[in-house]
Amino acid sequence: MKDIMKSLPAVIIALVILVVMASIVIVQPGERGVVVNLGAVSDEILDEGLHFRVPIVTVVKKLTVRIQKDILTARAATKDLQYIESGVIVNWKIDPEKTNRIYQTIGDERQIKDRVLQPAVEEVVKASTALRNAEMILVERADLKAEIERNLDDRLSKHGIIMLDVSLVNFEFSAEFNKAIEEKQIAEQEAKKAQFIADKAKMEAEAQVNIAKGESEAKRLINKELTQNILALEFYKKWDGKLPEVYVMGKDDNMNMLLPIGGKK
Template sequence: MNSETTVKFPGPKNMSKTIVGLVVAVLIILLGLQSFTIVEAGHRGVVLQLGAVQPQVLEEGLHFRIPLIQKVIPIEVRVQKAESSQVSASRDLQTVTTTLAVNYHLEGVNVNSLFQKVGMEYKARVVDPAISEALKGITAQYTAEDLIAKRSEVSSKVKEALAAKLSLYNMVLDEINITEFKFSEEFDRAIEQKQIAEQQALKSKLDLDRIKIEKEQEITRAQAQAEALRLQKQEVTPELIKLREIEAQLKAIEKWNGSMPNVTGGATPFINVK
């Protein structure tokens, strides 16, 4: 007796239920995954609920959010760097190009306010214009030479002005560095010529001081010699003269060899020593 195996396929209704079940399962999984978000290190999360910025700001780590209703925008709060080269005018109307490096960061608790007011383009909309305005405002207070001579003072004032502007948008200025002041070629030549003139003037002054000191030294030596001669004259007395004559005669006797000098006429010369 032969037996036959019958294969039964699911009917249309069963097939539809299976597909629907799979779709629902996939949707549940996707919704479950969308229910959580991770805020990376050095960032804060701005929560948008149906497009509206929410008051809470998400810290670093894992957070729950309502799928399809809420969206989390990560915003970096690490120190950021902005480099800028600005052309401005000094108080004496010299054109100066200033290269500036700025370090700043966003206040983590207020990034939602910044996002709401400015958006993600805060560097182009706020930071760069603030740097330009602060720098031009301060350089206009100094002459070109003072900008070079008082660089640290200028940097301090620029930092103060820029910090005040950034604070209006919940940004914190960490540090600024003025890396270069660049002037026109004509001004550079004028500065160079002035420095050469100052060097020459200093050299001339030093030469005059040296000549004056040497002259004073010569006068001092002459005065000392004159004083010495005066003192010697004061010390010359008749007794001293007589003593010197006796000493000279004694030296002559000591050198005499006993022979009479050859002379013609006159008495035999000899020294009378008592």
């Protein structure tokens, strides 16, 4: 009995230490504490730092309010009924001022992803892709991203979740569509090649025509020059060296003169 009495103070001290330790709650940087009293979520939200609670009666559930990154998968159909699968990277965080209500209505971070984030991403992607055909999605990727980001932010904000950024990665279409795109690209390249060959042939033909025209004009000028020279030569061959008896010379438009030259009469 004496031994028990001797050890009682130590036991009491140990119990006190345990109670004090159980009463202390430390909320780490980037966290918020949700206070639950006998199973009921309190309006109080614990900020970072040291706090005290009533053991057994009060439980503190810690949630991170730091930026989180989740890579989700969304499957949808386009306007022209092409099925696609896309990876969606979402950067989000819990609104620190709504931590207790989020925990009360949704749960912790894992439950937020499963119950809110994943369904919201799938719904928004389906709604946006249904307005576009497959080729438009490839061409208007930036517009699609902006639309998904805007609609997703509207949905998540209703739950107290702040959406910071969305990235669309790894768009995957069906094998049939990929084959059709490849065949179309090959056809376009072949059409461009054929057009280039046709344009080249046309330019070469026009060049040949211009060369032919130039040669023809050169021949004409040469023939003209030769004809004039031949006529002059024939004239000189037939000329007897005699000048005409008179030569008509006009001083102006209204007067002509007849001048004797001195040839035979």
